[in-house]
Every structure is written in structure tokens, then in C-alpha cells.
Amino acid sequence: MKSTVNAKDVAKLAGVSQSSVSRVFFDGAKVTEKTRQKVLAAAEELGYRPNEYARSLITNSSKIIGLVMKGVQNPFYPQVLKQFTTSFKKHGYSVLFVHTNNDEIQSEDIETLLNYNVAGVIITDASMSMNVAEAFQVNHIPLVFFNRKLTSSHFHSVCCNNLNASREIAEYLAESGTGPMVYISGNEDTSTSREREQGFAEVLAQRGIAYKKYSSDFxxxxxxxxxxxxxxxxxxxxxxFAANDIMALGVMDAFRKQGIKIPEQVKVIGFDNIEMASWPAYELTTWEQPIEKMVDETVNYLLGEISEYTGQAQAVEVEGSFVERKTT
Amino acid sequence: MKSTVNAKDVAKLAGVSQSSVSRVFFDGAKVTEKTRQKVLAAAEELGYRPNEYARSLITNSSKIIGLVMKGVQNPFYPQVLKQFTTSFKKHGYSVLFVHTNNDEIQSEDIETLLNYNVAGVIITDASMSMNVAEAFQVNHIPLVFFNRKLTSSHFHSVCCNNLNASREIAEYLAESGTGPMVYISGNEDTSTSREREQGFAEVLAQRGIAYKKYSSDFxxxxxxxxxxxxxxxxxxxxxxFAANDIMALGVMDAFRKQGIKIPEQVKVIGFDNIEMASWPAYELTTWEQPIEKMVDETVNYLLGEISEYTGQAQAVEVEGSFVERKTT
DNA sequence: TTCTATTTTGAATACGTATGCAAGAAAAAG
DNA sequence: CTTTTTCTTGCATACGTATTCAAAATAGAA
Known part of the structure; x- marks a missing residue:
């Protein structure tokens, strides 16, 4: 016995047609103020709420954004999730959350997104094979890689300016010491990991400083x-220099366990500026990713493509900022 | 130009009726193996996928679970989110993620859930006014409070057995010392916070040990x-004894900053057993909330109520376990 | 007031699926 | 082979909304 009060019921009570009811609840349709009031009163009385499924069916579009995420262990991403949902809520969109275990998104997950005919898709953390991504292009569903880039850049992406960031980090480190350094990468196939190494390596090479690279997993x-x-x-x-904060925290704990003093013996720098980086136990020097700006950039792009699909893709880079604390 | 291949297209290609196509993709309908193969082949060729909105419209039900969450800062909850999405995925359900800022859920968020006619709702962390919760009962939408209880228990809830847990914690602490202790509560109006204090207080009273309560916010x-x-x-x-781990970590850092030794001068115990509790920097003794069991319990209840609504509500308690580390 | 231009409304239809019902096919029984 | 029973299929309809088109109402001009 689901409450099944529909537009027709409201219409009858208000003494108008179902069309008019529809127009009242559909943004951008013309109705007289008088009928609007009548309809709203009747709707209120009956507790009417437009059926989202009927709407999506007839308009062939939805108010749902698919958000694909892998690394919920990394506190950076819950933060991102929060920002996205609150931002989209303001614009009348809801978030369908998809968790993927593998690095590469499962076709099963894609099915879900396509079944729900999502208005747009955000992919954080995880990656995606080309032909799968193309499935979205074919259906004119805008797609954004958040904090990731695909090698072939036919796809829109929003990242922090990793190159600049890692260059600045390298220069900062180079000023206070020229001993050999270490870069710890995350999963090697991620653009973030590669770019952060690239800028770092560039500057160190210029300065004639050696570094060794270790491969890890974020x-x-x-x-x-x-x-x-x-x-x-x-x-x-x-x-x-660790490719993200949470690895840097692990590094600090391991060093300390061996009695190695930070920053006296070894400096440690992370990336992201997650909340924990500021905790007294760590006080980690890091690079702040401007989550809000990145989210805004993503949301604006998606809303634009939703209202009028162009298919244009771009690798957007947002500037972050250096946060100096006590590990350097 | 959304790919708008529908059941009729498939039917034509397969040489059957639209009904048969529908039956092939609808679990629990009878079709001959021969037609099933014809339909599947045609569907594959055309890239057919049943339209979820049309389905929901005609069946007046959905495959979406609403998950309401507040505290994404507390690592416990992202973990919960992950478990829920993977578990529901196995059962063919998707998760609509709703983030609420306030303690009490906004009616706006409820609207969203009702608009999408969600099959079930899970409320973690946040609270909810009675009459709002009743809106779900009226619509026969099963509702679970996860890790929270409403004072009036007409609603289903799944929690860890907080009373037993805090009793055991108190007894453990009482064995190694009888000096005055401290309980740090989370937000006072939460059942978890109250129950954890209750069991703690009970045992300490029996043993004649004093404790002081401080009020905090999780x-x-x-x-x-x-x-x-x-x-x-x-x-x-x-x-x-802090009502959750993340507060306990804050306590440890503050104590250490003042040069106070843990556990020599003061023992610290948390609750949840979040990942960070095991980090070498903390090694926090705590109580493990059996997330998996709690999630299973919730999912099973919801699936049961979805397949046949009874409206019966119960306060389910799952047993956790003590995790002894180096802060006690 | 009368005629025209404009706006608002209602009737009818479409969206893609599930399902009751009747007809047809197949299987079982005789 | 015929009759009865069981299974499968196709037809038609309904779900609740947005939207086209024509009719009606209103506003504006003369």
C-alpha cells in the first residue's frame, strides 16, 4: 500500500487537468499564479510528490550522478564524497555511490550506471578501460576523472597541478639539503603518481641531487x-617525498619505531593535506589539494554538459598550496 | 541520441513478442530455453539493457537503498559505507548516498528518498524526528538505524552490544587500578554514547571506583x-575511556604533548577499532565493532522486509570483542 | 465594443516495462 | 489417434509523468 497519490488525484482535487499539475512541478513551464496556488494547495493536502521514475522515463534523463570510488581507506576520498554530495544536492541531483574493489572498474558497475541512465559520472581513484569509457561517450553521458587522468586524453579530468606541486616540493627540499632523497610512488599506473614523480625528478636533476624511487600503493x-x-x-x-599523506604517515611511524628523528635525520613530505596530517602526532608538511575548488570545477563541467552536451574534454588543473609543518 | 534500444526492438530481431523479452530479463518468469537464447542473442547484438525507470514505474518499487550518513570524518563510517555497497551490490541493489550536515536529518533529504521510492533506508550516525520516521512506515519502506537507536523503539536498529562492551572495559580497567577514571562521551543525545557510559558506570559503581564524565563530540x-x-x-x-577511537586518538596526542606517559600514567581505551587504532603511533586498546556482522544483520533484515513487509522492529545487538594493545 | 494577438489550459499521446488473460503449443494420459 | 492437462506465448493494458496541438481564455489594440 505505497502512498500512490498521483498528479491526476491532485488535478481532481484542484479542479484542473493533470497537465496543469505537471506544469506546476516542472521547472520552466508556464502556469497562472492562480492555478499554481490551487495545485500547490491540493498537493500539500494530499501529500503529493512527483514520481521520479515516471519523470525519468518520459524525459529520458535522470537527476542522478554516478560516483565511483575505490579507496575509502584514504581519508581524502570520504572528504571528496562529502563535498560532491552536498554540492550536487544544491543543484537538485542525488548521488549513486558505486564502490569498486579492483583498480579497474568492473563492467558490472558500468551496467548499473547505464541502467539508471545517470546524468553524469565521476570516477575517483579507480581507472577504466578505454572501450568502457567510450560507452558513456556513445550515450552522451558526461564523464569526469577526478584526481586521475587517462593516458589517452579524450576524457575530461580534474586534478591538482601535480607537476607544479612536486617541483615546488623538490625545490623546497633542495634548499635545505643535497643528500640523496627518496620518492615513494603509489600504484604505478596512476597519473598522479607519475606526475608527482616527474616534477620532483626534474628539479632534482637540475640541482644535481640524486633520488631513489620506491614503489608502493597509496x-x-x-x-x-x-x-x-x-x-x-x-x-x-x-x-x-611520499605520493600521498597516508603513506607519509606510515613512513613516519616506521622511522620513529627505529628511533630515527624527523626532521633532524630525515625530512618527510606528503601530498593531499588530509585532516590527520595536522594532528600533533604527525604535523606533516604536505601539499594541500584544494578539494573544494576541484569539486566545484567538476560539478560545473558536469552541469554544463548535462544541460547541453558538447563532448569536449579537457585536463583541468587546479593549483594547490604548500603547507609547512614540522616534518621538514 | 541516447542509446534507446528497447524491449520491442529486441523482440523484433528475435522474432518474439515484447512480453517474452520482458520475461527473459525478469527473474522468476517462465520462458522456454529456446526463446531465452534467441532473446539473449538479440539483446547482446543490440546492446539492450532493461530501463530501470520503466521497471520501477510499473512495479512500483526500486532497487535502490538510501544510505544516510553524517560523520564521514570518522573513519569508521567510510568503512561501513564500503561494506554496505558491496553487500547490496551482490543482491542487485544500488546505494543512493545522502549526506546530512545536521544531527537531525533534513526533511529535504527525506523527500529525495521518497521521490526515488527507495526499497529501504539505512540511517547511520544521524538522528531523525519521530514523525519523519513515520513517513517511511506509512509508505512501508523498511528503515534501520545503524549504530544508533531511537529512544522510542518502534524502529529497527542494529548496534553493537554497547552495554556488555563497556562493562567488560570497566572490569578490565578495574583489575589493574582503582584510581578515579574518566569517561568521554560523544554527542550526548546519541544512544551509543549513553549506553557506553551506562555499562561503564554500572561496573565502576559496584567496585566503588569514581569516574568523571566529560562531554565531547566524537x-x-x-x-x-x-x-x-x-x-x-x-x-x-x-x-x-573514550566513546570512540578517534576521540581516544585525540586524547593520546594531547596527553603526550604534555609529556604524560601512556599507559604508565594514564590508560586510554577507545571504541570501534578503526584502522588507525592499530597504527604504531597509537596502538590503541579498544573494542572492536563487528562491522561485517552488523552490516549482514542490517542487509538481511532489509531484504526480508523488502520481499515481504511486516513492519516488525527490533533492537538487534551484535557482540563485539576486546582488542588489547599498548595503551593499557 | 469588436477584433486580433497572446497566453493558458485540457485532451490525447508517448515513454519502456510487467502482467492478467486468452489463445496456442506442447506434453501427458487414455 | 483423441482428449485432457500443463506450459508457453502474444495481445492489450497500466504505471505516472511530460509534452504537442488545438481549443479556450485572456489581454491588447482599435
Missing amino acids: SYNGGYETAQKILSDGAVPSAV | SYNGGYETAQKILSDGAVPSAV
């Missing part, structure tokens, strides 16, 4: 274990 | 500031 444990490996490999580096 | 900063207040109030307590 997780706390990954950082922790990598730090252990660094130590067992030989001398303590002058600085460690 | 956040890291809240824990940090409360610890500062504790210190400025006088002597260091023999133990601090």
Missing part, C-alpha cells in the same frame, strides 16, 4: 613497509 | 580539547 601499510625497506637498503635518505 | 579535536580540560582540572586520572 596505503598506510604500504608506506610503513616501504620505510622499512629503505632502512634495510642502507643509509637514511635526507628526505622522503 | 571528533579528534573534541578528544584533544577534552584531554586538555582534564589536565587543567587537576590530577591525571588512572584511565580514560
Whole structure:
């Protein structure tokens, strides 16, 4: 016995046609103020609410944004999720949350998004094969890679300016020491990981400073274990730049466990500026990703493409900022 | 130009009726193996996918679960979110994520859930006024409070057995010391906070041990500031029991900043067993909430009520377990 | 007031699917 | 082979809304 009060019921009570009821609840349709009042009164009395499914069926569009996410362990992403949902809510859109375990999005998940004919898709963290991404293009569903880029850049992406960021980080480190350094990458196939290394490497090469690269996985444990490996490999580096904060925290804990002083013996820098980076236990120097700006950029692009599909794609880069704390 | 291949197209290609196509894709309908193959082949060729909105419209039901969440800052909840989405995915349901800022859920958010005629609703963290909750009952939409209880228990809830847990914690602490202790509550109006205090207080009273209660807000900063207040109030307590882990971490950092040794001078215990509790920087003794069991319990209840609505509500309690680390 | 231009309304239809019903096909029984 | 029973299929309809088109109402001009 679901409450099944529909537009026709309201129409009858208000003494108008179903069409008029529809027009009252559809933004951008013309109705006299008088009928609007009558309809709203009747709707209120009956507790009427337009059926979203009937709407989507007839308009062949939806008010749902698909948000695909992998790394909920990394506090950066819940933050992103929160921003997106609140921002989209303001614009009348709801968020269908899709969690994927694998790096590459499952076709099963894509099916879901297509079944619901989502108005737009955001992919954070995870990656996606070309032909799958094309399925969205074919259906004119706008798609944004958030904090990731696909190698072939036929797709829209919104990232922090990783190159600039890692250059600045390298220059900052180079000023206070020239000993060999370490870069800890996340999963190697991610654009963020590559770009952050690239800028870092560039500057260090210019300055004639050596660095060694360790491969990890963007997780706390990954950082922790990598730090252990660094130590067992030989001398303590002058600085460690981890591709994200949560790895940096792992690195710090591992170093400290061995009695190594930060920043006296080794400087540590992360990336993201997650909340925990500011905790007294860590006070991590890092690079702040401007989540709000990135989210705004993404939302605006999606809303634009939703209202009029152009298919134009661009790699948007937002500037972040250096946050100096006590690990450097 | 959305790909608008529908059941009729498939039917034509397969040489059957639209009804047969529908039957093939509708679980529980009878079709000959021969026609099933014909239909599947045609569907594959055309890239057919049933329109979820048309389905929901005709069946007056949906495959969407509404998940309402407030505290994405607390790592416990992203974990919960992940478990729910993966579990529901297995059962063919998708998750509509709703983020609410206020403690009490906005009627605006409820509207969203009702508009999408969600199959079920899960409310974590946040609270909800009675008459709003009743809106779901009226519409026969099953509702679960996860890790929360409403005072009037006409509603289903799934929690960890907070009373037993806090009793055990109190007994554990009582065995190794009888000095005055501290309980740090989260937001006072939450059932979790109250229950955890209740069990704790009960046992300490039996043993004749005093404790003082501080009121906080389930956040890291809240824990940090409360610890500062504790210190400025006088002597260091023999133990601090924080109503969740993230506050406990804040407490630890604040104590350490003042040079207070944990556990030598003061023991600290949290609740939840979030990932960070096991990090070497903290090694927090805590109580593990069995997320998986709690999620399973919730999912099973919801699926049951979805297939056949009974409206029966119950306060389900799942047993957790003590996790001893190095802060006690 | 009368005629024209404009705006608002209602009737009818379409969206893509599930399902009751009757007819047809197949299987089982005789 | 005929009759009865069971299964499968197709036809037609309904779900609740947006939208086209013509009719009606209103506003504006003369």
C-alpha cells in the first residue's frame, strides 16, 4: 500500500487537468499564479510528490550522478564524497555511490550506471578501460576523472597541478639539503603518481641531487613497509617525498619505531593535506589539494554538459598550496 | 541520441513478442530455453539493457537503498559505507548516498528518498524526528538505524552490544587500578554514547571506583580539547575511556604533548577499532565493532522486509570483542 | 465594443516495462 | 489417434509523468 497519490488525484482535487499539475512541478513551464496556488494547495493536502521514475522515463534523463570510488581507506576520498554530495544536492541531483574493489572498474558497475541512465559520472581513484569509457561517450553521458587522468586524453579530468606541486616540493627540499632523497610512488599506473614523480625528478636533476624511487600503493601499510625497506637498503635518505599523506604517515611511524628523528635525520613530505596530517602526532608538511575548488570545477563541467552536451574534454588543473609543518 | 534500444526492438530481431523479452530479463518468469537464447542473442547484438525507470514505474518499487550518513570524518563510517555497497551490490541493489550536515536529518533529504521510492533506508550516525520516521512506515519502506537507536523503539536498529562492551572495559580497567577514571562521551543525545557510559558506570559503581564524565563530540579535536580540560582540572586520572577511537586518538596526542606517559600514567581505551587504532603511533586498546556482522544483520533484515513487509522492529545487538594493545 | 494577438489550459499521446488473460503449443494420459 | 492437462506465448493494458496541438481564455489594440 505505497502512498500512490498521483498528479491526476491532485488535478481532481484542484479542479484542473493533470497537465496543469505537471506544469506546476516542472521547472520552466508556464502556469497562472492562480492555478499554481490551487495545485500547490491540493498537493500539500494530499501529500503529493512527483514520481521520479515516471519523470525519468518520459524525459529520458535522470537527476542522478554516478560516483565511483575505490579507496575509502584514504581519508581524502570520504572528504571528496562529502563535498560532491552536498554540492550536487544544491543543484537538485542525488548521488549513486558505486564502490569498486579492483583498480579497474568492473563492467558490472558500468551496467548499473547505464541502467539508471545517470546524468553524469565521476570516477575517483579507480581507472577504466578505454572501450568502457567510450560507452558513456556513445550515450552522451558526461564523464569526469577526478584526481586521475587517462593516458589517452579524450576524457575530461580534474586534478591538482601535480607537476607544479612536486617541483615546488623538490625545490623546497633542495634548499635545505643535497643528500640523496627518496620518492615513494603509489600504484604505478596512476597519473598522479607519475606526475608527482616527474616534477620532483626534474628539479632534482637540475640541482644535481640524486633520488631513489620506491614503489608502493597509496596505503598506510604500504608506506610503513616501504620505510622499512629503505632502512634495510642502507643509509637514511635526507628526505622522503611520499605520493600521498597516508603513506607519509606510515613512513613516519616506521622511522620513529627505529628511533630515527624527523626532521633532524630525515625530512618527510606528503601530498593531499588530509585532516590527520595536522594532528600533533604527525604535523606533516604536505601539499594541500584544494578539494573544494576541484569539486566545484567538476560539478560545473558536469552541469554544463548535462544541460547541453558538447563532448569536449579537457585536463583541468587546479593549483594547490604548500603547507609547512614540522616534518621538514 | 541516447542509446534507446528497447524491449520491442529486441523482440523484433528475435522474432518474439515484447512480453517474452520482458520475461527473459525478469527473474522468476517462465520462458522456454529456446526463446531465452534467441532473446539473449538479440539483446547482446543490440546492446539492450532493461530501463530501470520503466521497471520501477510499473512495479512500483526500486532497487535502490538510501544510505544516510553524517560523520564521514570518522573513519569508521567510510568503512561501513564500503561494506554496505558491496553487500547490496551482490543482491542487485544500488546505494543512493545522502549526506546530512545536521544531527537531525533534513526533511529535504527525506523527500529525495521518497521521490526515488527507495526499497529501504539505512540511517547511520544521524538522528531523525519521530514523525519523519513515520513517513517511511506509512509508505512501508523498511528503515534501520545503524549504530544508533531511537529512544522510542518502534524502529529497527542494529548496534553493537554497547552495554556488555563497556562493562567488560570497566572490569578490565578495574583489575589493574582503582584510581578515579574518566569517561568521554560523544554527542550526548546519541544512544551509543549513553549506553557506553551506562555499562561503564554500572561496573565502576559496584567496585566503588569514581569516574568523571566529560562531554565531547566524537571528533579528534573534541578528544584533544577534552584531554586538555582534564589536565587543567587537576590530577591525571588512572584511565580514560573514550566513546570512540578517534576521540581516544585525540586524547593520546594531547596527553603526550604534555609529556604524560601512556599507559604508565594514564590508560586510554577507545571504541570501534578503526584502522588507525592499530597504527604504531597509537596502538590503541579498544573494542572492536563487528562491522561485517552488523552490516549482514542490517542487509538481511532489509531484504526480508523488502520481499515481504511486516513492519516488525527490533533492537538487534551484535557482540563485539576486546582488542588489547599498548595503551593499557 | 469588436477584433486580433497572446497566453493558458485540457485532451490525447508517448515513454519502456510487467502482467492478467486468452489463445496456442506442447506434453501427458487414455 | 483423441482428449485432457500443463506450459508457453502474444495481445492489450497500466504505471505516472511530460509534452504537442488545438481549443479556450485572456489581454491588447482599435
